[in-house]
Amino acid sequence: MKVIQIDKNDWNRGIDASRKAYHLFGPVTDNNQSMFKQLAPDQYPDMEKPDTIMSPKSVLFPQTEKLLGATLDPTAENHHIMERPETDYSPRAVIGIRPYDARAVALVKLNFDTPEYRDPYWCDAYAATTFVGLAVNQPSVTDFSTAMGSGPFAEEGLDALLVDAGDLYLAKVLTPKGEAFFSAAGFDTVADTDESLEKIEQLKNKAETAMGPLAVFTDKLAQKSILDLHGAPFWEDLAFTCINCGTCTFVCPTCWCFDIQDETKGNSAARFRNWDTCMSPLFTKHGSGHNPRGEKTQRVRQRFMHKLKYFLDKYDSGTMCVGCGRCVEKCPVNIDIRQVCNKMNSYEPQK
Amino acid sequence: MDNPYRPYPVRIDEIEIATEDKSLKTFKFVFLNEEDGEKFSHRAGQFAELSIPGKGEIPIGIASSPTEKGFVKFTVFKTGVVTSYLHNMKVGDIMGIRGPLGNSYPWDKLEGKNLVIIGGGFAFTTLRASIVYMLDPANRSKFGKIDVVYGARSPGMLLYRDELFEWERRDDINMHITVDGTDDPTWGYNVGFVPTIVEQKAPKASPETYAIVCGPPIMIKFTQPALEKLGYGDEQIIMSLENRMKCGIGMCGRCNIGKELVCKDGPVFTLKELNRTPREY
Numbered sequence: 001m002k003v004i005q006i007d008k009n010d011w012n013r014g015i016d017a018s019r020k021a022y023h024l025f026g027p028v029t030d031n032n033q034s035m036f037k038q039l040a041p042d043q044y045p046d047m048e049k050p051d052t053i054m055s056p057k058s059v060l061f062p063q064t065e066k067l068l069g070a071t072l073d074p075t076a077e078n079h080h081i082m083e084r085p086e087t088d089y090s091p092r093a094v095i096g097i098r099p100y101d102a103r104a105v106a107l108v109k110l111n112f113d114t115p116e117y118r119d120p121y122w123c124d125a126y127a128a129t130t131f132v133g134l135a136v137n138q139p140s141v142t143d144f145s146t147a148m149g150s151g152p153f154a155e156e157g158l159d160a161l162l163v164d165a166g167d168l169y170l171a172k173v174l175t176p177k178g179e180a181f182f183s184a185a186g187f188d189t190v191a192d193t194d195e196s197l198e199k200i201e202q203l204k205n206k207a208e209t210a211m212g213p214l215a216v217f218t219d220k221l222a223q224k225s226i227l228d229l230h231g232a233p234f235w236e237d238l239a240f241t242c243i244n245c246g247t248c249t250f251v252c253p254t255c256w257c258f259d260i261q262d263e264t265k266g267n268s269a270a271r272f273r274n275w276d277t278c279m280s281p282l283f284t285k286h287g288s289g290h291n292p293r294g295e296k297t298q299r300v301r302q303r304f305m306h307k308l309k310y311f312l313d314k315y316d317s318g319t320m321c322v323g324c325g326r327c328v329e330k331c332p333v334n335i336d337i338r339q340v341c342n343k344m345n346s347y348e349p350q351k
Numbered sequence: 352m353d354n355p356y357r358p359y360p361v362r363i364d365e366i367e368i369a370t371e372d373k374s375l376k377t378f379k380f381v382f383l384n385e386e387d388g389e390k391f392s393h394r395a396g397q398f399a400e401l402s403i404p405g406k407g408e409i410p411i412g413i414a415s416s417p418t419e420k421g422f423v424k425f426t427v428f429k430t431g432v433v434t435s436y437l438h439n440m441k442v443g444d445i446m447g448i449r450g451p452l453g454n455s456y457p458w459d460k461l462e463g464k465n466l467v468i469i470g471g472g473f474a475f476t477t478l479r480a481s482i483v484y485m486l487d488p489a490n491r492s493k494f495g496k497i498d499v500v501y502g503a504r505s506p507g508m509l510l511y512r513d514e515l516f517e518w519e520r521r522d523d524i525n526m527h528i529t530v531d532g533t534d535d536p537t538w539g540y541n542v543g544f545v546p547t548i549v550e551q552k553a554p555k556a557s558p559e560t561y562a563i564v565c566g567p568p569i570m571i572k573f574t575q576p577a578l579e580k581l582g583y584g585d586e587q588i589i590m591s592l593e594n595r596m597k598c599g600i601g602m603c604g605r606c607n608i609g610k611e612l613v614c615k616d617g618p619v620f621t622l623k624e625l626n627r628t629p630r631e632y
Contacts (some may be wrong), residue, residue: 013602021631068356068357070404070405072404077547079403079445080445080446081360081383082357082360082447083357084354084357085600111601111602111604115496116600116601116615117355117555120354216401226609226610226628226629230609249390250511256598256602258602258603258604259597260598260603262405263405264405270405271404271406271407271408274595274605276603276605278604283595283596284594284606285595286595287409287428288567288584290567290568292594292631292632293414293631294381298631302607302631309610310607310609311610313610
């Protein structure tokens with residue numbers, strides 16, 4: 001384990017140096033929305049405000065992405081033959097991603113990189129990306145990441161972890177990709193390993209203590225039966241206030257559901273995929289009109305069952321929630337996944 | 352498929368109006384590139400995405416049997432934007448096919464068994480593929496008795512009529528054709544809904560008999576108890592489901608029933624498997 005020491009006065013210089021080798025993405029505020037975006041040549045990641053409203057999932061999975069294109073001009077030799085457009089997959093680095101968001105990338109990978117099919121768009125973007133995380137020294141009140149397999153200093157899915165230690169960052173180098181990024185940035189001052197790891201541990205303990213004791217429990221979810229939970233009586237009450245706005249799914253770093261739509265402009269056809277949401281009644285409506293999840297209660301149940309039970313049963317990799325707290329904070333009617341999780345975890349069907 | 356979203360380019364080779372109200376047409380496609388045709392190696396029960404550049408994609412069961420070489424066939428109901436556009440296309444037009452997708456009927460397990468094939472409406476497509484596959488001279492001896500219960504709204508809505516009546520004349524397959532209703536006095540076959548005809552005409556269960564059911568959700572719902580009355584166990588009832596799909600490869604997240612994805616883990620499930628999942632289909 002190598003730890004690099006970065007004087008904050010040198011930070012912008014290193015960021016500029018790294019631009020020669022990487023497209024940079026980082027937390028920025030744009031139209032009053034804090035989100036991860038590709039940085040302009042003169043823009044720096046806002047390391048003071050990395051708790052973005054929108055997660056960095058769009059770096060690998062854009063909200064709208066062109067999958068295929070074709071010419072419809074009948075005189076062209078290749079007319080109506082769909083091909084993948086040229087996309088720049090040169091190295092990119094996500095600076096300041098929070099540990100819970102990095103765990104989300106690792107979970108989403110289970111969907112897009114499977115033994116049967118590989119989503120080439122997501123996988124190519126993933127292969128090109130270096131994740132330089134920033135530990136959470138002061139967790140927000142809605143951060144429950146420690147309960148969901150992550151935590152303020154967790155390292156899963158990261159190539160490097162920056163820890164804000166006052167005037168400097170202590171950077172844990174976790175993978176060769178992380179090593180290459182610091183090399184490109186010119187950050188090469190190796191810190192005293194024992195001393196810096198001790199400092200990091202102190203900050204970690206302080207952050208975890210500030211989060212308080214675990215209040216969200218998942219330990220019994222695996223033993224529950226899908227049918228028992230699906231038939232539980234609490235879904236109607238939970239869904240009562242839901243307005244199916246879909247905000248929870250859009251701000252969620254692990255929600256990956258998408259729609260595919262075609263567009264035609266002149267003689268040019270394109271196929272796009274767009275983020276979609278299980279909160280929409282159209283999401284599952286058949287061409288015949290039959291809709292297996294036509295009622296909002298069924299859709300609310302689907303969202304929580306997918307995250308907290310189906311995913312867990314399918315992949316044995318914990319729940320599909322990393323505890324970032326965005327959906328709790330942004331839900332306009334105060335539906336709280338922490339309460340739902342505890343209800344599901346403690347549910348015992350009536351005999 | 353290196354890129355599972357990229358369809359193989361195909362040319363429409365034949366179009367046949369399949370029903371009297373012209374709402375169903377059968378399209379025969381040939382692959383523009385011979386090697387794509389060789390890669391497209393399917394099993395009866397699988398589906399594919401028919402892909403029209405600029406219009407969209409639709410998942411449709413493959414109607415041709417793996418034993419029919421050099422082309423692939425689909426019967427398409429005109430119902431939405433993509434299917435309406437497809438119905439207006441002509442022989443020679445270029446479009447795409449993505450697949451084959453999903454699992455299939457479990458042919459390894461079904462060899463040596465008696466089969467009851469139950470279908471309704473235009474969901475008969477993959478069952479047509481299965482019947483042609485089983486009746487192929489190279490395959491017929493691999494299967495025991497074959498019974499088919501197939502129903503449509505009216506005589507004019509029966510798919511693959513020529514083949515149906517050709518199978519009817521064969522002595523190695525028992526056909527039970529039915530219609531919901533008809534005012535045709537010459538109609539010499541069954542009248543009644545599929546579940547009723549199943550109860551009346553399908554063979555009683557034995558350990559060596561399996562039932563394959565494919566049809567609209569309402570038909571599936573009422574056929575299940577009819578088969579149970581005949582003694583079929585949950586592992587002997589094999590169903591092919593339809594759920595709303597987009598990607599067809601298990602990634603877009605909309606066709607799940609419980610933790611199963613209809614497009615990838617299905618569309619074929621045994622009733623035993625379905626009994627372990629929420630009834631969201």
